[in-house]
Structure formats: C-alpha cells, structure tokens
Amino acid sequence: MTSSEKSGPIDAASLADAEEGMSSQRNLTRWQKVLLFFLGLTYTSFHLLVLNVIPMETWAFRIVHVAGALVIGFAIVAACVPPTDPRKRRWMLELLPMVLTVGLALYALATMAIALYMKLRLGYDAYSLPEWIFQTFSWALLASVVLGIVFAWLFKPRSDRIGWYDWSLMAASISVCGYLLSNLDVLQFRMGVIPEQTDFWVATAGILLILELTRRVAGMALVVIAGIFILYGFVGPWLPGVLEHSGYDADRFITYIYTDNGILGPTTAVSSTYIVLFIAFAAFLQASKVGDYFVNFAFAAAGRARGGPAKVAVFASGLMGMINGTSAGNVVATGSLTIPLMKRVGYKPRSAGAIEAAASTGGQxxxxxxxxxxxxxxxxxxxxYTDLIIAALIPALLYFASVYFMVDMEAAKTGMKGLPSKELPQIGKLLRQVYLFAPIIILIGALFMGYSVIRAGTVALMSAVVVSWLTPFRLGLFGSARALELAARMSIQLIAVCACAGIIVGVIGLTGVGLRFSSLLLGVAENSQLLALLFAMCISVLLGMGMPTTAAYAVAASVVAPGLIQMGVAPLVAHFFVFYFAVISAITPPVALAAYAGAAIAGSEPMRTSVTAFKIGLAAFIVPFIFFYHPALLMEGEWTEIAQSFATAMIGVFMLAAAAQGWFFGLAGRVVRVLLFVGALMAISGDLITDLVGLGLAVVLFLWQRKVTRGKPQPDPVTSDT
Incomplete structure (x- = not known):
C-alpha cells in the first residue's frame, strides 16, 4: 500500500472526478479552447431556451441539434489517437490536399450563404433560385466531406488543435444544416418521396458525417451495423426468405433516412430533448461537486462492511449510472476509484472489474x-414516463439486490473485511449535508406532481445550482457557464449514437423487415412461447453487443418488440423485455463493453472479466422472463399480488446469488448449489405454489447448511492492508 493510500480519509470528490474519456479526445489550447467553450455554452443554452422558453419547429430544431453536435464533435475528437511524440508537420505534403479540401468546403459554405441571402433578402423561393447554386454546392459539399474523412486518417492529428481536415468537416456540417433549413418547407414533402438530385447528395454527405463522428466517439461496432442496414436497403431483392424486399432507388432511400422516419425521428427527438437536458443536469451536479457527495455517502454508509468498496460500487454506480447514460462511461467515471479499493481489500482484479461493470450497467x-x-x-x-419509472422500480431493486448479495457472499467466502473507519468520510458530517440530495428528490417529486419530464428536469437543474450555493463549490455565472459547456461535451457521444441509430430505424421502417421479424417470432411462438422469448432475447442481446444502451434499445424496439406485441404481450411488458436485454448486453460475452472497461482499469483479462460480470448480473437474465409471465413485478395487478411477488422474488435472487457464489450461510456443495438454483427460479416465478415450494426448499437448505457447517473453521479474514 502506498503512502498516499495510508494517509487520511478517502476524498471521493477528487478521486472520482472523472468524465468518460476517449483516447482520441483533444485538449485544445489558446483561442481554439475559447472558441470551443463558447460553442458548447451556446449549444446547451440553445436547447434549454427552445425546450422551456422559445419553441421551435420540430424538424428545424432537430436539424440544428444534429449539426451542432457534429461541429463540436469534430472539434474535440480526432479521427484517431494522436501520436505521443509530436513530429514535424509535412506542410508541403499537406498543402495541396488542404487547399483542395478546405477550398471545396468554403465554396459549399459560400454558395449556401448566397442562397440564404437570396431567399431572405431578395424573396426567392426554393424553385426560383439559380440552378447552378445547388448543383455546384452539392458536389463541392460531398467532395469536401469524403476528402476530409480520408485525409483525417492519412495525416495524423495533433492533440492540442483542430486539424484543417476537421475544419472542413465542421464547415460541411454547417452547410448541410443550412441547406436543410433553407429548403425545409419543400423538403418535408419531397424527401423520401420524389427527391431532387441535390437532396440526395446533401443527405449522403449528412449520413457520412454522422457515421464518421459515431466511429470517433463510439467505435466501429455501431457504424458497421448501420452500414450493413444501409447495404440491406439495396441488396434486398437478392436475399432469401424473411429478408427479401423489392429494393429502392438510391435517391429515395437515402433521403428517406434523413427525415423524421430516420435520423430526425424518435431517437433524435429523445437526444434533442431529454438527453441534453439530463446530461446538463448531471453536468451541473458534477461542476458543483454535488455528484461526488453521492459517492462519499456510499463510502460512509457501506465502506466499513465486509468487502466495503464493492458495496460502495453497487450504490454509487447505481446512482451515477442512471444519470450518466452509458454503462462503459460510468465504469470509467466511478470505477477509477472503486476498482483499486476493491483490489485493496482482497477482491481479485477480475472480480473487481466485473462488479463495477455489473453495477454500472444496472444504473441504466x-x-x-x-x-x-x-x-x-x-x-x-x-x-x-411516470408509469415507466414506477414499473421499473421492482426489477431494478431485484437486480441491485442480486449484485449486492453476490459481492457480500464473495466477501464472506474469502473472509474479507472493509476499510478502516479513519480512511472513510465521516457519516455524521455527510448527514448534515443530506440537503445535497435535494436535486434528485425535487426531480422525482416534480415528475409525480404532474410536471412534464422537460419541466421537471429543468427545475431539478435549477435546484442543483441553488444547492451548490450551500457548498464550497458555489456556481456563479462563470461556474454555470462552465457546466453548460461541459454538458455539450458530455452529450456528444449519445447524440451521435442516437443519430446513427436513427439510420437503422429508418431502414427498418422503410423495408418492413421489423414486421417480417415479428411474423417470424409469431411462427416460433406457435410451437413454444418460451422458445420465442429466447429468440427475442438473443436478438436483443446481439443487437446490443458493442453498442451503447440507447442505440441498442432503439434498434431492438423496432425489430423485436412489435413481434412480442403481436403475440398478445402488453406494450409495457414487451418493451421492458427487450430494454433489459439491450442494457445487459454491456456485460454479455463476447462483446461486453462495460466489462472490458472494468478490465482495463483492474488490469485483468477482458474475456474472463466479462464472464464474471455475466455471472454477477445473472438476475437480469431471469427477471425479464418472470415479468413476462407475471407482470406483477412491473406493478401490474393488485397490491397483495405485487407484494407477494416482490417478497418472494427478493428471496429468490438471494438464493440465486448463493447458487452462483457457492455460499449459503457457509460453503455450499454442488448438490446444494443446484437445489438453490432450482429454488431461486421457483421463488422468483410469482405463482403461489411455486413460491411456497421455493421458500420450503430455502428453509430445508438453510437447516442443512447450519448442520453441515457447524463447527467448521471460517475463512481467514483478508485485512484492508492486503
């Protein structure tokens, strides 16, 4: 243990102050840093004003929303990881590509400015503008986008400034936005139906920009899937069976994707309203250090218990993960503190990374x-929305209870102890600051008082500012501006992911493949409803592998949920079913992003960490099947039925954790573990008879374990200095 670890209590406020980072993210300097600050401030302020004060036409708002994210995203995230050792720029080699690419981008921007001037000042409409303007504009725009993407790879970026190729992409993003806004009145009628050639080239450029930014901020997985769906739109006539469709002309297909049926559809509707708003809320909590209070409180409450840091990870990651928006991002943020401490009290690196991954995923x-x-x-x-969060309460409690039982039993099995009191925040001091929970309480209260989600989120954001005045990190004018800029940075990844997911949703809607999958699911269900559920689970998990939660659910909701609803399942149950499996794909091997992030911090082998995270989150794979058959777990039904289902399900997840960890009031043998697993399934199932059988089996196994383990030596405790 290092000297820094021995001295003084843990300061979660300083150690946990980590944003989700990307290795290719730039740290801009000088005037570019100032420019980015004002861009981010303006971007978030624009959203808050439109949502609360100055309404804006829906298409126009979403177009500006996507374009702003593209501009900021290309500014702060490089095409690849900048080299660690700065090398001389080969300006003579870059001169011609720079002049060509930037020249084309500026020409497209200039012609768009001319078109806007002619429309606004001279009264031209979309059909009376000179033909050469949009013809040359579209070719210059598309060429600058393609060249900018290619040259961003060829010429290695610097980490402290924006490359000329990214300036061209930023200019192209503004040009796409300008064209769509200036022709909005006619585009809403002709895009995807009878588009003009310019519409096609501009939509193509816009899609390429979205795919490139998504690749930069979220990796290749979602881009590859989106590319496959785009390809599917053209090769459908040559595909067999359920995948076959008649095919589409390129201009109609591409422009359809850039309408409110695709990129500007439901996923962007959510990112432009709720996601930006609640990420701004999280940014204000972070800027005022109120968010760190949650982590400190978790340490004070659970740090002394056996395996304390693991239990802290369960609480803190749940609190922060529900606001953070990404499982892997939450692992990076809270795991940088909890994982080293878990290793310190005796957890293996693999277990430490897996526990943090499972807890962070549960935050979703x-x-x-x-x-x-x-x-x-x-x-x-x-x-x-209020009905959804009420329905989500019991399954979420069961999941986190299961994870808690898992970590507690592993600590008991290995004889771990918690952290010394002198190294933990003082609970008395934190209780005197309990008012820092006010923003969360106000958010929940406003929702159940009937406020809209947007109004409730705005009130909670304002309360975070007010609460900060009671702390040493009071948010004044500049502090609030810094939080608004931070919110823009934090939201870029989710906005890009939602826009890219909109491409997939648009293809699914145009080709009708979602309905054909629904028919396939119905055909499977005729033989076995359980088989159809397993099929739906596999599709949801596969769609979610390597994708952020929002994109995974958006796609699964388009492909799987309609089939379940046609089977007669209530829409609430069907969407929660696919949502849960889309979420836990983050800890499902072989592509488990949250587990891989935990493994990177813990220094463990990624695949083994993902398998361990899968085991710890096992309850999440069972509970959706239970609320499919017994919706009482989603608060559907009489309160007596709901109470019975909740109580027995809680006992069931305890038995499930015991079976997985091999610890049930002492070491459990193989036969006991198998019986515990069977009893867990019966107790969770919800029927009165199976509940009684499960509870009876739990009592018998408890008495057996007490008899077998009586007098046996307990595991040697692992001290906190390990």
Missing amino acids: IMPPVMGAGAFIMAEVTGIP
Whole structure:
C-alpha cells in the first residue's frame, strides 16, 4: 500500500472526478479552447431556451441539434489517437490536399450563404433560385466531406488543435444544416418521396458525417451495423426468405433516412430533448461537486462492511449510472476509484472489474432517469414516463439486490473485511449535508406532481445550482457557464449514437423487415412461447453487443418488440423485455463493453472479466422472463399480488446469488448449489405454489447448511492492508 493510500480519509470528490474519456479526445489550447467553450455554452443554452422558453419547429430544431453536435464533435475528437511524440508537420505534403479540401468546403459554405441571402433578402423561393447554386454546392459539399474523412486518417492529428481536415468537416456540417433549413418547407414533402438530385447528395454527405463522428466517439461496432442496414436497403431483392424486399432507388432511400422516419425521428427527438437536458443536469451536479457527495455517502454508509468498496460500487454506480447514460462511461467515471479499493481489500482484479461493470450497467435500469432508455421508451410507446419509472422500480431493486448479495457472499467466502473507519468520510458530517440530495428528490417529486419530464428536469437543474450555493463549490455565472459547456461535451457521444441509430430505424421502417421479424417470432411462438422469448432475447442481446444502451434499445424496439406485441404481450411488458436485454448486453460475452472497461482499469483479462460480470448480473437474465409471465413485478395487478411477488422474488435472487457464489450461510456443495438454483427460479416465478415450494426448499437448505457447517473453521479474514 502506498503512502498516499495510508494517509487520511478517502476524498471521493477528487478521486472520482472523472468524465468518460476517449483516447482520441483533444485538449485544445489558446483561442481554439475559447472558441470551443463558447460553442458548447451556446449549444446547451440553445436547447434549454427552445425546450422551456422559445419553441421551435420540430424538424428545424432537430436539424440544428444534429449539426451542432457534429461541429463540436469534430472539434474535440480526432479521427484517431494522436501520436505521443509530436513530429514535424509535412506542410508541403499537406498543402495541396488542404487547399483542395478546405477550398471545396468554403465554396459549399459560400454558395449556401448566397442562397440564404437570396431567399431572405431578395424573396426567392426554393424553385426560383439559380440552378447552378445547388448543383455546384452539392458536389463541392460531398467532395469536401469524403476528402476530409480520408485525409483525417492519412495525416495524423495533433492533440492540442483542430486539424484543417476537421475544419472542413465542421464547415460541411454547417452547410448541410443550412441547406436543410433553407429548403425545409419543400423538403418535408419531397424527401423520401420524389427527391431532387441535390437532396440526395446533401443527405449522403449528412449520413457520412454522422457515421464518421459515431466511429470517433463510439467505435466501429455501431457504424458497421448501420452500414450493413444501409447495404440491406439495396441488396434486398437478392436475399432469401424473411429478408427479401423489392429494393429502392438510391435517391429515395437515402433521403428517406434523413427525415423524421430516420435520423430526425424518435431517437433524435429523445437526444434533442431529454438527453441534453439530463446530461446538463448531471453536468451541473458534477461542476458543483454535488455528484461526488453521492459517492462519499456510499463510502460512509457501506465502506466499513465486509468487502466495503464493492458495496460502495453497487450504490454509487447505481446512482451515477442512471444519470450518466452509458454503462462503459460510468465504469470509467466511478470505477477509477472503486476498482483499486476493491483490489485493496482482497477482491481479485477480475472480480473487481466485473462488479463495477455489473453495477454500472444496472444504473441504466434504475429509475427515475434510467440512463436515456426510458425517454426513448416513452417516445416510442406513448406510455407516460411516470408509469415507466414506477414499473421499473421492482426489477431494478431485484437486480441491485442480486449484485449486492453476490459481492457480500464473495466477501464472506474469502473472509474479507472493509476499510478502516479513519480512511472513510465521516457519516455524521455527510448527514448534515443530506440537503445535497435535494436535486434528485425535487426531480422525482416534480415528475409525480404532474410536471412534464422537460419541466421537471429543468427545475431539478435549477435546484442543483441553488444547492451548490450551500457548498464550497458555489456556481456563479462563470461556474454555470462552465457546466453548460461541459454538458455539450458530455452529450456528444449519445447524440451521435442516437443519430446513427436513427439510420437503422429508418431502414427498418422503410423495408418492413421489423414486421417480417415479428411474423417470424409469431411462427416460433406457435410451437413454444418460451422458445420465442429466447429468440427475442438473443436478438436483443446481439443487437446490443458493442453498442451503447440507447442505440441498442432503439434498434431492438423496432425489430423485436412489435413481434412480442403481436403475440398478445402488453406494450409495457414487451418493451421492458427487450430494454433489459439491450442494457445487459454491456456485460454479455463476447462483446461486453462495460466489462472490458472494468478490465482495463483492474488490469485483468477482458474475456474472463466479462464472464464474471455475466455471472454477477445473472438476475437480469431471469427477471425479464418472470415479468413476462407475471407482470406483477412491473406493478401490474393488485397490491397483495405485487407484494407477494416482490417478497418472494427478493428471496429468490438471494438464493440465486448463493447458487452462483457457492455460499449459503457457509460453503455450499454442488448438490446444494443446484437445489438453490432450482429454488431461486421457483421463488422468483410469482405463482403461489411455486413460491411456497421455493421458500420450503430455502428453509430445508438453510437447516442443512447450519448442520453441515457447524463447527467448521471460517475463512481467514483478508485485512484492508492486503
């Protein structure tokens, strides 16, 4: 243990102050840093004004929303990781590509400015503008986008300034926005139906920009999937069976994707309203250090218990993960503190990374915010948001209880102890600051008082500013401006992901493949409903592998949920079913992003860490099947039925954790573990008879374990200095 570890209590406020980072993210300097600050400040302020004060036409708002994210995203995220050792720029080699690319981008921007001037000042309409303007504009725009993407790879970027190729992409993003806004009145009628050639080239350029930014901020997985869906739109006539469709002309297909049926559709609707708003809320909590209070409180409450840091990870990651919006991002933020401490009290690196991954993933199903998935679900289903968070409560409690039992039993099995009291925050001092929970309480209260989600989020954001005045980190004018700029940075990844997911949703809607999958699911269900559920689970998990939660659910909701609804399942149950499996794909091997992030911090082998995270989050793979058959777990039914289901399910997840860890009031043998697993399934199932059988089996196994383990030596405790 280092000297720094021995001295003084843990200061979670300083150690946990980590944003989700990307290795290719730039740290801009000088005037570019100032420019980015004002861009981010303006971007978030624009959203808050439109959402609360100055309404804006829906298409126009979403177009500006996407374009602003593209501009900021290309400014702060490089095409690849900048070299560690700065090398001389080969300006003579870059001169011709720079002049060509930037020249084309500036020409497109200039012609768009001319078109806007002629429309606004001279009264031209979209059809009376000179033909050469949009013809030359579209070719210059598309060429600058393609060249900018290619040269961003060829010429290695610097980490402290924006490359000329990214300036061209930023200019192209503004040009796409300008064209769409200036022709909005006619584009809403002709895009995807009878588009003009310029519409096609501009939409193509816009899609390429979105795919490139998504690749930079979220990796290749989602881009590859989007590319496959785009390709599917053209090769459908040559595909067999359920995948076959008649095919589409390129201009109609591409422009359809850039309408409110695709990129500007439900996923961007959510990112432009709820996601930006709640990420701004999280940014204000972070800037005022109120968010760190949650982590400190978790340490003070659970740090002394056996395996204390693991239990802290469960609580803190649940609280922060529901606001953070990404499982892997939450692992990076809170795991940088909890994982080293878990290793310190005796957890193996693999277990430490897996526990943090499982807890962070659970934050996506924790009400009231639930990452961003609940907002998309409300948008897609039309179910009131308050109904969704009420329905999500019991499954979320069961999941986190299961994870807690898992870590507690592993600590008991290995004889771990918690952290010394002198190294933990003082609970008395934190209780005197309990008012720092006010923003979360106000958010929940406003929702249940009937306020809209947007108004409740805005009130909670304002309360975070007010609460900060009671702390040493008071947010004044500059502090609030810094929080608004931070919110823009934090939201870029989710906005890009939602726009890219909109491409997939648009293809699914145009080709009708979602309906054909629904028919396939119905055909499977005729033989076995359980088989159809397993099929739906596999599709949801596969779609979510390597993708952020919001994109995974958006796609699964388009492909899988309609089939379940046609089977007679209530929309609430069907969407929660696919949502849960889309979320836990983050800890499902072989592509488990949250587990891989935990492994990187813990220094463990990624695949083994993902398998361990899968085991720890096992309850999340079982509970969706249970609330499919017994919706009482989603608060559907009489309160007596709900109470019975909750109580027995809690006992069931305890038995499930015991079976997975091999510890049930002492070491459990193989036969006991198998019986515990069977009893867990019966107790969770919800029927009175199976509940009684499960509880009876639990009592018998408890008495057996007490008899077998009586007099046996307990595991040697692992001290906190290990």
